[in-house]
Amino acid sequence: MHICLYFCNHMISINDLTFLIGSRALYDEANWHIKPGDRVGLIGANGTGKSTLLKIIVGEYGPSSGSISMSKELKIGYLNQDLLSYDSHHSILHVAMEAFERQNQLHDEIEVLLKKIETDYSEEILYKLSDKQQEFEALDGYNIEYRANEILAGLGFSTEDQHRPLNTFSGGWRMRVMLAKILLQTPDILLLDEPTNHMDLPSIKWLETYLGSFEGAIVIVSHDRYFLDKVVNKIVESRKGKLTPYSGNYSFYLEEKSLRGEIQKGEFKNQQAKIKQEERLIERFRAKASKAKMAQSRMKALDKMERVEDVDDDNPTVNFQFKFSKPSGRHVIKVEDAYKSYPNIHILSNADGLIEKGDKIALIGANGKGKSTLLRIVAGAEDFEGKCETGHNVTTTFFAQHQLESLHLENTILEELQAFAPKHTDTELRGILGCFLFTGDDVFKKIRVLSGGEKSRVALAKSLTTDSNFLILDEPTNHLDIQSVNILIQALTQYEGTFIAVSHDRYFLDNVANKIWFIEDMDIKEYPGTYAEYEEWNNKRIPAKPTPIPVRPDKEVKKVVENKPDSPNLQQQLKKLNDQLKKIETDISEYESQVKVIESEIADEKTYTNSGKLSEANKRYQAAKTQLDTAQNTWEDLASDIMELEGK
Numbered sequence: 001m002h003i004c005l006y007f008c009n010h011m012i013s014i015n016d017l018t019f020l021i022g023s024r025a026l027y028d029e030a031n032w033h034i035k036p037g038d039r040v041g042l043i044g045a046n047g048t049g050k051s052t053l054l055k056i057i058v059g060e061y062g063p064s065s066g067s068i069s070m071s072k073e074l075k076i077g078y079l080n081q082d083l084l085s086y087d088s089h090h091s092i093l094h095v096a097m098e099a100f101e102r103q104n105q106l107h108d109e110i111e112v113l114l115k116k117i118e119t120d121y122s123e124e125i126l127y128k129l130s131d132k133q134q135e136f137e138a139l140d141g142y143n144i145e146y147r148a149n150e151i152l153a154g155l156g157f158s159t160e161d162q163h164r165p166l167n168t169f170s171g172g173w174r175m176r177v178m179l180a181k182i183l184l185q186t187p188d189i190l191l192l193d194e195p196t197n198h199m200d201l202p203s204i205k206w207l208e209t210y211l212g213s214f215e216g217a218i219v220i221v222s223h224d225r226y227f228l229d230k231v232v233n234k235i236v237e238s239r240k241g242k243l244t245p246y247s248g249n250y251s252f253y254l255e256e257k258s259l260r261g262e263i264q265k266g267e268f269k270n271q272q273a274k275i276k277q278e279e280r281l282i283e284r285f286r287a288k289a290s291k292a293k294m295a296q297s298r299m300k301a302l303d304k305m306e307r308v309e310d311v312d313d314d315n316p317t318v319n320f321q322f323k324f325s326k327p328s329g330r331h332v333i334k335v336e337d338a339y340k341s342y343p344n345i346h347i348l349s350n351a352d353g354l355i356e357k358g359d360k361i362a363l364i365g366a367n368g369k370g371k372s373t374l375l376r377i378v379a380g381a382e383d384f385e386g387k388c389e390t391g392h393n394v395t396t397t398f399f400a401q402h403q404l405e406s407l408h409l410e411n412t413i414l415e416e417l418q419a420f421a422p423k424h425t426d427t428e429l430r431g432i433l434g435c436f437l438f439t440g441d442d443v444f445k446k447i448r449v450l451s452g453g454e455k456s457r458v459a460l461a462k463s464l465t466t467d468s469n470f471l472i473l474d475e476p477t478n479h480l481d482i483q484s485v486n487i488l489i490q491a492l493t494q495y496e497g498t499f500i501a502v503s504h505d506r507y508f509l510d511n512v513a514n515k516i517w518f519i520e521d522m523d524i525k526e527y528p529g530t531y532a533e534y535e536e537w538n539n540k541r542i543p544a545k546p547t548p549i550p551v552r553p554d555k556e557v558k559k560v561v562e563n564k565p566d567s568p569n570l571q572q573q574l575k576k577l578n579d580q581l582k583k584i585e586t587d588i589s590e591y592e593s594q595v596k597v598i599e600s601e602i603a604d605e606k607t608y609t610n611s612g613k614l615s616e617a618n619k620r621y622q623a624a625k626t627q628l629d630t631a632q633n634t635w636e637d638l639a640s641d642i643m644e645l646e647g648k
Contacts (some may be wrong), residue, residue, distance in 0.1 A: 001395045011036055011189055011217055012057060014243070017066035019049065019056060026052060028241035029066065033187070038212075040219045041250060043226040044238035046437055046453075046481045050221045053238065054080065054191045077187035079195055083178040092169070092177045093162040096148045099184035099250050103141040106132055114618070133622060144184075153178045154206040156199075156367060172198030183210065189217040196224050197478065198521065225250045225484050226506040245315035266488040268308045276459050278302050324469045324497060329392030330357050332498045333378050338386035340373060346522055347373050347382070353517065353524035355470075357391075359490070361500040364515035364533055368398035370519050371502045372474060375400075379472050380499060395469040399476055404455045409448035413438055413458055417448060421465035429465065435487040436461050436480075464491050479510050506531060525558060581638045584631055591628035598624060 010165065019027040026049040039570070041398070042050050055061045057068060058078050086094050115130040132265040136142075152162050166177060174199045178521045182190070190211075197203045208230040211218060222228055228235070228250040235246040235253035246253040271629060282295045322437040333355040340347040347370035355378070363371050376382035379392070379398040390396070408416060417429045433443050436457040447455065456479040465470065471492075477485050485508055492499065492512045500517070504511055509531040516527040527534045598621045606613070 010034065011038075011070060013069040014057075015067050015069065017056070017068065018064045019052065020062070020064040023471050025061075025241050028232045029245045030241060032236060032243040032245070034217055034219065036217055039232045040220070040234045040236055041232040041253075042219055042221045042236050042238060043228075043250070043253075043482065045483055046115070048238040050160040050238050051080065051193050053243075054078065054193055054219070056222065057191065060129055067203060074189065075185070075187040076191060077182040077185050078181050078191045078193075079175075079182050080191075080193045080568045081175075081197070083175060086166075086174060087447050090166060092157065092166050092180075093145070094150065095149055095166050095177055096152055096180045096184060097144060097147075097367065099181045100141075100144045101140075103136065103139050103144050106136040107139060110136060129618075133618070137622065137625070140588045143624060148180070148184060151183055151210075152177070154203070155180055156203045156209065175378075176203070179207075187216060189219065191221075192218070192220045194221055194223070196222060196227055196504065198627055199504060201364055201506070202366045205506060211304040221484060223477070223480060224505055224507070225482060264308065265310070267311045271305075271308045275302065275305070275530050276519070324467050326393050326394065326395075326469070327496075327523040328394045328469045328498065330358050331355075331389075332357055332359070332390040332394050333391065334387070335377065336387045336389075336523075338377060338384055338388070340384040348377075348386075348519070348524070349522040351519075351522065351524045353526070354566070355498060355500060357498055359500075360512055360514045361517050362509040362515070363502045363517045364509070364531075364534075372400075372514075374517075374519065374524070375472055375474050375500065375502060396467045396470045396472060397463050397466040398472040398474075399460060399463040400474040401456060401478060404452070404459050407455055407458060409446070411447050412444045413447065413450075414443040416458060417462060417465060420462045421467075424469070432464060435491075436484055442449065442620055456480045457484070460488070464488075469497035469499065471495070471501075473499060473501040473503075475502055475504070477503050477505040492589055506535075531616060539617055575639055577641055581635065584638065588628065588631045591631055595628055597619070 010033045013031040014030065015611075017027050017030045017032075018025060046049055052061065054527070056063055058076060061385065065254070085565065087614075113125060113132065116125055117129065140147075143322060149159075149162065153159075157173075157176070157224070165176060174581065179192075179195060195207065197209065204224070204227060208227060211231050218231065220228065220232060230249075232249055233247075235248070235250060237253070237257075238245045239247070246256050248256065278298055279302070282298050298492050331354065333353075335351065335353040338348045338351040338353075339629055345368070360611065363374065375398075376390055377384050379396065381398065397536070408419075414426070414429060414432060417433065418426070421429065430443055433439075438445075438454075439459075449459065450458065460476055460480075463473070465475075474489060480488065485505060489508060489511045502511070513531055514529075516529065516531060518525050518527070527537065529537075598617055601617050604619065
């Protein structure tokens with residue numbers, strides 16, 4: 001009974017976890033209990049062990065000491081960056097549907113039995129076939145392809161894309177396929193390591209809505225604070241080897257941490273005053289033989305005192321200034337009559353755009369709509385038809401992930417910046433490198449030993465020490481933790497030049513941009529305002545598409561009625577719902593007739609003694625039965641909605 005109650009309250013229990021890397025303790029007697037329904041954002045600076053903790057939970061790494069307890073039946077869905085290397089010649093639809101292991105197994109077994117029936121009419125085979133078909137139907141087997149279609153579409157894949165082999169997609173798109181597969185498995189708990197890293201804004205918003213309806217627990221490692229605010233109801237901070245929980249989303253965490261910090265600062269200040277007072281008394285008493293015993297006692301009490309730590313500043317500020325030798329003219333970039341297309345896709349047609357001095361532009365939109373192409377056109381790095389004129393005295397720096405190859409591998413990090421920005425002192429350069437997590441002797445590391453993420457941060461640091469008065473930034477927030485994103489925001493806010501940036505980090509965009517560019521109808525459109533203002537305007541202009549609700553395989557599957565109008569006229573709503581109800585009743589009658597006709601066919605000796613006819617009739621029967629069940633579920637939903645409205 002005790003064990004049952006324990007696992008009902010805690011899905012996963014982390015107890016006194018210690019994990020050593022060499023002599024360094026990444027976790028030191030850390031504790032955390034994940035409960036059913038928890039939606040947790042696991043946060044912390046890069047290198048504090050967030051991804052490592054997820055690997056410990058799933059058993060890829062073993063703890064140095066301590067324990068992790070969970071039920072053996074707990075079904076975990078784990079998305080991690082290692083899945084980028086997964087390869088397959090199968091279509092992405094096939095790969096996503098690998099999630100339905102039992103349904104796929106039953107489908108294959110049913111096919112074998114249908115083949116057997118062609119020569120074996122025994123009751124044993126018929127019973128086996130019937131049992132398999134009933135289980136397949138109970139697991140919603142006839143709808144699994146539809147569910148996979150919905151998830152893949154939400155993650156940005158067109159119908160044509162879904163039939164392309166996985167190995168024809170880039171790493172970022174493959175990661176979306178693996179996420180689709182995990183979502184289709186409907187696990188008890190989702191462990192998602194940077195799920196939005198390779199997504200565009202529409203897909204991130206879709207995922208937010210989808211996870212909002214997910215019934216299980218969720219643990220998310222992410223640097224996207226807007227995403228965390230939308231999805232989580234708890235924050236757990238990984239810091240100094242401990243795991244500290246906060247109730248609420250990321251915004252609440254910031255407020256609560258600030259409050260806790262103020263309290264801790266007060267306790268630290270009071271304790272330091274007490275310690276100094278005790279030390280003065282001990283020093284005074286120590287000189288007198290009659291008081292020596294008292295002094296010794298006070299010294300022991302002082303040694304045993306549990307010390308309150310001072311509060312570290314987790315929000316470093318930018319301590320350098322941009323230096324460019326000459327300002328640009330009023331017009332920085334002028335695009336006229338731009339035309340650009342690739343095989344099977346048109347990007348721009350007679351497009352015009354103007355970037356003026358002081359513009360801070362966020363270029364947004366779905367992947368594949370031409371954002372990076374437009375950036376390269378602006379940078380002069382892409383062939384196209386039309387004009388792109390650079391204004392007077394404009395000097396440009398273009399930051400893009402693929403340009404990491406331009407780093408000099410034999411340079412140290414500091415040497416790389418010294419060669420690029422000779423006007424800055426070593427102190428200034430080390431200051432900016434510290435902002436991007438290169439502290440102490442880290443600056444003397446060779447570029448060739450750095451990870452991809454570390455190289456990205458070096459390249460970004462170089463861009464921010466440039467002499468240029470116009471910056472072109474393609475996904476600058478990739479591989480940055482929340483603190484580093486804040487540093488980048490501070491830097492760009494201070495920047496007196498002009499920039500255009502592509503990013504899927506909405507907090508970043510909302511804090512740096514004063515104009516929004518987006519590509520629509522093959523033209524460059526502009527919204528004169530912040531990202532938040534653009535979002536409000538765009539939501540009124542284009543209603544959001546419905547998102548499929550996650551369906552657990554062990555629960556009844558119901559058809560969701562979508563797009564019910566929010567009409568102010570109650571009678572109009574009732575009329576529309578009643579019309580839908582009448583139509584669905586007609587459909588139900590037709591499906592019931594079809595089912596009866598097919599049942600009569602199957603009962604006919606001419607059918608059940610002919611394996612080919614029986615197989616074909618069984619397939620038609622299952623299809624008609626599925627249609628009937630779906631229609632009946634829809635009727636129930638409509639009837640419920642009508643009764644609710646009539647009660648108002």
